[in-house]
Amino acid sequence: MFKKQRALTGSLLLVLVIALAGCKSKFERLKASNDNAKKYHEGIKYYNKKDYTRALDLFEDLVQRYRGTTEAEDLYYYYAYTNYKLKDYTSARYHFKTFADSYPNSSRTEECRFMSAYCYYLDSPNFSLDQENTQKAIDAMQLFINLYPKSDRAPEAGKLIQNLRDKLEEKSYANAKLYLTIGDYQSAVIAFGNSLRDYPDIKYAEEMEFLTIKAQYLYAKNSYEIKQQERYESAIAFHDQFVEKYPNSKYLKDAELLKKNSQQGILESKRILAEAATNERLYKKIQEEKNRSLPQAQRDTSLVKK
Numbered sequence: 001m002f003k004k005q006r007a008l009t010g011s012l013l014l015v016l017v018i019a020l021a022g023c024k025s026k027f028e029r030l031k032a033s034n035d036n037a038k039k040y041h042e043g044i045k046y047y048n049k050k051d052y053t054r055a056l057d058l059f060e061d062l063v064q065r066y067r068g069t070t071e072a073e074d075l076y077y078y079y080a081y082t083n084y085k086l087k088d089y090t091s092a093r094y095h096f097k098t099f100a101d102s103y104p105n106s107s108r109t110e111e112c113r114f115m116s117a118y119c120y121y122l123d124s125p126n127f128s129l130d131q132e133n134t135q136k137a138i139d140a141m142q143l144f145i146n147l148y149p150k151s152d153r154a155p156e157a158g159k160l161i162q163n164l165r166d167k168l169e170e171k172s173y174a175n176a177k178l179y180l181t182i183g184d185y186q187s188a189v190i191a192f193g194n195s196l197r198d199y200p201d202i203k204y205a206e207e208m209e210f211l212t213i214k215a216q217y218l219y220a221k222n223s224y225e226i227k228q229q230e231r232y233e234s235a236i237a238f239h240d241q242f243v244e245k246y247p248n249s250k251y252l253k254d255a256e257l258l259k260k261n262s263q264q265g266i267l268e269s270k271r272i273l274a275e276a277a278t279n280e281r282l283y284k285k286i287q288e289e290k291n292r293s294l295p296q297a298q299r300d301t302s303l304v305k306k
Contacts, residue, residue, distance in 0.1 A: 031057060036065055040075065047078055052085045073103050080112065084119065093119030114153045117141045121160050124167065131171055138164045169195075169202045180211060185219035188212075210251040213238045217258045220265060228269035232262040 031039070043058035059079040066072045080095035096116035100109045117140035124134040141157045141164070148154060176191035192212045196205060216238055220231030239259040243252065 027054060031061065036062060040066075040071065044078065047082060050085070052082050056082045056086065073099075073106060073108075076102070077108055077112070080115070084115065089119040089123045093117075093123075110148050110151060110153070113144050113147065114151075114157065117144050117157065118160070121164065124164060131168055134164050134167055138168075165199075169199045169204070172199060173202065173204045173208065176208065177211070180215050180218075183218075183222075185215045185222065188215035189219060206246050206249060206251070209238070209242050209245070210249070210255055213242060213255055213258050217262055217265075220262065225269045225272045229266050232265045232269070235259070235262045 039058045039062055043055050043062065046052075046055035046058065055078070059075065059082055062075055063079055066075050076095070076099050080092055080099055083089075083095055084092035093116045096112040096119065099106075100112040100116065103109060106112075117137065120133060120137035120140045124137050125131070138161055141161045144151075145154050145157050145161075151157075172191075172195040176188060176195050179185075179188035179191050189212055192208045192215065195202065196208055202208070213235055216231065216235040220228050220235055223231050236259055239255050239262070242249070242255055246252070249255070
């Protein structure tokens with residue numbers, strides 16, 4: 001009895017394997033054939049069944065063969081969408097753009113221009129990575145809005161542009177904070193300033209302007225005494241601008257402390273410089289520090305004693 005069951009199971013598996021092999025060989029025979037009409041018909045069927053891999057295999061065979069025919073427009077439209085459905089956004093955006101350029105009078109041209117830009121949007125990476133595709137997506141979406149300002153898709157394109165700009169702002173904010181974290185205070189001040197200039201409506205503006213005070217204060221604190229006064233004064237100037245702009249800021253208490261510390265830093269640097277006037281050893285040390293802070297071409301290695 002057991003042997004009969006095993007034999008029956010084996011037979012069923014064999015039939016199944018043969019059936020599957022037959023299905024595969026049928027597709028391969030179709031792909032290898034010269035029956036373009038059948039390939040086109042079956043390709044559409046595979047597409048509608050969401051078997052995009054097989055649909056793409058057939059469409060790729062047909063694109064060149066159907067060029068210049070009445071069916072070419074429909075075929076290329078499906079071809080672009082098949083790449084899109086397979087999440088090959090690089091290929092899809094190229095083919096959507098090619099469709100729009102090749103068939104400028106088609107009822108599908110506006111849709112394909114939008115889809116080309118949308119593929120750039122989908123290819124835009126996380127804010128922590130290189131944002132070249134994000135900028136290209138913004139440019140492509142803006143071009144779509146310029147070409148079709150009254151399109152029903154224009155409002156969506158505008159929202160997508162804002163999403164992309166938010167990502168660029170996030171990248172700019174993170175980069176500036178990184179300089180502060182690693183202790184490159186001068187670069188942090190510059191980066192915060194550039195970010196606020198490039199993105200005046202950035203949601204982190206208040207925090208970034210406070211961190212500019214902090215970065216400038218730390219830059220001054222870690223400078224040679226000969227440079228400290230002017231750098232502390234810059235921190236105080238950043239503070240005054242901040243308080244005027246954000247009188248009720250949650251960072252106000254910390255900002256006031258940074259100003260107070262900057263004022264004390266100025267007094268301390270003046271005291272040290274005054275002491276150096278009568279202390280030859282301290283004077284020599286300060287002169288050496290001043291010399292090291294100058295560009296190589298301006299350095300004077302023959303320190304003259306007072």
